[in-house]
Amino acid sequence: MTAGKATHGEPPAGSRPKLAVWKFSSCDGCQLSLLDCEDELLEVAEAIEIAYFLEATRAVVEGPYDLSLVEGSITTPDELERIHQVREASHRVVTIGACATAGGIQALRNFTDVEEYMSVVYAHPSFISTLDTATPVSDHVEVDFELRGCPINKIQLLEVISAHLNERRPEVPGHSVCTECKLRLNVCVMVASGTPCLGPVTHAGCGALCPTFSRGCYGCFGPMETPNTESLEASMEALGLGDPDIVRMFRTYNAWAPAFRDHSRLVELRMSEPAASPTGREDPA
Amino acid sequence: MANGLRAVIDVDGLDEVITRLRVQGFSTIGPTCRDGAIVYDEIEATGELPRGWADDQDAGTYRLVRRDDEALFGYAVGPHSWKQYLHPPGELLFEVRRDGGGFVIEERPEPKSRYAFIGVRACELAAIGVQDRVLVESEHPAGGYSVRRGEAFLLAVDCGEPGGSCFCVSMGTGPGVSSGFDLALTELMSGEHRFLVRVGSDAGAAVLGEVASREATGEDLAEARRVVEMAGARMGRHLDTDGLPVLLAENLEHPRWDDVARRCLTCTNCTLVCPTCFCSTVEDLTTLDGQRAQRWQRWDSCFTLGFSELHGSPVRHSTRGRYRQWLTHKLGTWWEQFGESGCVGCGRCITWCPVGIDMTAEVAALRRPGVDASANPEEVR
Numbered sequence: 187m188t189a190g191k192a193t194h195g196e197p198p199a200g201s202r203p204k205l206a207v208w209k210f211s212s213c214d215g216c217q218l219s220l221l222d223c224e225d226e227l228l229e230v231a232e233a234i235e236i237a238y239f240l241e242a243t244r245a246v247v248e249g250p251y252d253l254s255l256v257e258g259s260i261t262t263p264d265e266l267e268r269i270h271q272v273r274e275a276s277h278r279v280v281t282i283g284a285c286a287t288a289g290g291i292q293a294l295r296n297f298t299d300v301e302e303y304m305s306v307v308y309a310h311p312s313f314i315s316t317l318d319t320a321t322p323v324s325d326h327v328e329v330d331f332e333l334r335g336c337p338i339n340k341i342q343l344l345e346v347i348s349a350h351l352n353e354r355r356p357e358v359p360g361h362s363v364c365t366e367c368k369l370r371l372n373v374c375v376m377v378a379s380g381t382p383c384l385g386p387v388t389h390a391g392c393g394a395l396c397p398t399f400s401r402g403c404y405g406c407f408g409p410m411e412t413p414n415t416e417s418l419e420a421s422m423e424a425l426g427l428g429d430p431d432i433v434r435m436f437r438t439y440n441a442w443a444p445a446f447r448d449h450s451r452l453v454e455l456r457m458s459e460p461a462a463s464p465t466g467r468e469d470p471a
Numbered sequence: 472m473a474n475g476l477r478a479v480i481d482v483d484g485l486d487e488v489i490t491r492l493r494v495q496g497f498s499t500i501g502p503t504c505r506d507g508a509i510v511y512d513e514i515e516a517t518g519e520l521p522r523g524w525a526d527d528q529d530a531g532t533y534r535l536v537r538r539d540d541e542a543l544f545g546y547a548v549g550p551h552s553w554k555q556y557l558h559p560p561g562e563l564l565f566e567v568r569r570d571g572g573g574f575v576i577e578e579r580p581e582p583k584s585r586y587a588f589i590g591v592r593a594c595e596l597a598a599i600g601v602q603d604r605v606l607v608e609s610e611h612p613a614g615g616y617s618v619r620r621g622e623a624f625l626l627a628v629d630c631g632e633p634g635g636s637c638f639c640v641s642m643g644t645g646p647g648v649s650s651g652f653d654l655a656l657t658e659l660m661s662g663e664h665r666f667l668v669r670v671g672s673d674a675g676a677a678v679l680g681e682v683a684s685r686e687a688t689g690e691d692l693a694e695a696r697r698v699v700e701m702a703g704a705r706m707g708r709h710l711d712t713d714g715l716p717v718l719l720a721e722n723l724e725h726p727r728w729d730d731v732a733r734r735c736l737t738c739t740n741c742t743l744v745c746p747t748c749f750c751s752t753v754e755d756l757t758t759l760d761g762q763r764a765q766r767w768q769r770w771d772s773c774f775t776l777g778f779s780e781l782h783g784s785p786v787r788h789s790t791r792g793r794y795r796q797w798l799t800h801k802l803g804t805w806w807e808q809f810g811e812s813g814c815v816g817c818g819r820c821i822t823w824c825p826v827g828i829d830m831t832a833e834v835a836a837l838r839r840p841g842v843d844a845s846a847n848p849e850e851v852r
């Protein structure tokens with residue numbers, strides 16, 4: 187959560203608090219998690235007025251809103267303007283998902299030349315109006331809480347809404363996926379089968395979904411509270427991964443999250459150094 | 472009381488023991504193979520034990536390997552421990568319901584299972600003892616743990632095949648079991664596949680009394696002694712415990728802490744696999760309408776930021792501080808607090824650390840005078 191750049195909307199008066207769900211550059215998967223709350227959706231609708239949620243209903247209730255859930259990254263000039271309007275109309279802003287909290291998969295553009303991309307992808311690039319970067323919402327306005335995941339976990343979403351309604355802190359711990367793995371009594375895939383796993387540097391929230399099915403973690407929830415990417419990378423190398431593999435592992439849905447971004451850049455820099463040793467590392471001076 | 476009684480049973484006899492325990496209403500929990508490791512789960516017969524399997528363990532690595540015999544207990548401890556049954560990862564403590572202007576606390580559900588643990592190792596008996604000191608023999612006994620612990624039946628087994636990360640001999644806890652069990656086995660493989668059984672309690676004597684057994688011969692006893700002696704001579708690791716609490720207390724600024732902090736992921740694996748680590752946190756959950764709330768106890772770890780959060784901010788920010796807290800507590804300040812070591816030498820924290828941080832190697836490094844700290848000036852988180 188970064189320092190505020192916009193004023194807070196005042197909490198609106200009235201009976202049920204008002205909820206708004208906003209979409210920026212994203213795939214809609216995180217909003218869908220709210221609709222996916224089938225059993226709990228009625229309960230949600232009883233506790234909070236779903237005032238703006240185009241994916242569910244065209245009916246629009248005017249702001250201001252008590253709680254705004256924001257999905258998607260800031261990727262176009264229009265979105266840059268709109269996110270400030272959302273902030274002004276909202277008492278509390280919660281970003282949901284990897285796009286809104288870290289820029290999402292589309293932030294891969296941030297590592298490249300967008301003009302060049304456009305010329306390759308679009309027949310008429312001149313019709314495209316876009317920013318050079320895809321950035322998280324917190325780069326532009328103050329965010330009250332960031333819920334991670336690609337997509338988010340619906341149980342955590344309900345927890346955030348419930349915490350908001352009951353005026354308490356959401357129970358969304360920042361520890362590693364390993365912690366969830368052990369709480370589920372999983373056998374570690376890294377230790378027992380030598381499968382590379384991003385779990386030790388990844389934020390909890392999925393319930394260690396992939397390791398539960400004997401896969402390594404892909405890092406969908408972004409960096410955990412104190413990620414030591416460098417140490418994990420050393421083990422990945424021992425498991426036979428090369429530098430390009432490591433760059434790819436860190437450059438997925440949370441490529442622009444600072445810890446993952448900085449590490450992939452570091453490795454890339456090392457790869458481009460002409461004097462690098464065969465391992466890709468500099469020889470100790 | 473028939474404590475100390477020795478008898479011999481065969482594999483069928485062990486099956487019979489498991490059946491008797493089940494008839495008495497115990498959930499019988501024992502080692503079994505799953506996902507490439509030997510874990511603990513409910514078992515109904517010896518057929519579910521890891522017959523003919525061993526484990527190859529070292530810092531940060533674990534592999535199942537075939538044995539050249541049909542031993543049922545020919546391996547060391549795996550990622551699980553009995554802690555997950557006695558002090559489970561998550562436990563509902565209580566539930567509250569709004570009632571007019573106030574609230575009502577609802578009864579806590581009774582802990583449901585009576586457990587019989589099959590194949591408890593010497594280090595694990597010691598670890599259960601360590602947790603008893605913390606969770607039962609304290610000013611504030613933990614209700615759920617105390618009940619489950621009081622009802623548990625412990626079928627122990629001597630270790631014949633220590634793992635690559637084991638150092639129970641250094642900690643004085645194994646490889647043979649000496650006390651704290653209901654029944655204890657030594658698996659004997661020469662000639663007929665059989666078990667020497669020792670009785671440690673009336674409950675154990677009662678179960679053994681219902682099973683076909685024969686008297687132990689001098690040969691059985693000699694072989695059992697040999698199995699344990701040979702295991703003791705093949706420890707995977709060694710920890711020099713001489714003056715350890717003082718050594719740690721005097722080396723809080725040793726440069727090795729910076730070195731280990733560069734490697735440590737603060738992932739919490741070491742603490743969650745450790746059979747003595749007992750720390751937990753509480754999570755409060757509410758229903759959307761605010762009419763009900765639950766308080767859950769969940770395993771926590773001194774490696775998380777939340778663990779040391781006081782008035783809104785963690786006091787142990789650095790990885791260095793967190794690793795140091797863990798190691799100095801385990802091996803040093805635990806003595807002051809509970810009169811014993813917090814480590815029993817099971818080696819789990821070494822094997823299951825994804826980057827293979829080995830506390831025995833860390834202690835050995837702390838024993839060497841530190842090199843000039845200014846060689847590593849950078850701040851490690």
Ligand code: SF4
Pocket residue numbers: 363364365367368372373374375376377383384385386394397402403738740825
């Ligand atoms: S499988 Fe991955 S997430 Fe699970 S404990 Fe191992 S390294 Fe951590």
Ligand code: SF4
Pocket residue numbers: 741744745746747748801813814815816817818819820821
């Ligand atoms: S500190 Fe490590 S070796 Fe000691 S009891 Fe815990 S897991 Fe076992």
Ligand code: SF4
Pocket residue numbers: 734735736737738739740741742774823824825826827828
């Ligand atoms: S010592 Fe190993 S297992 Fe423990 S927190 Fe550090 S990296 Fe994780």
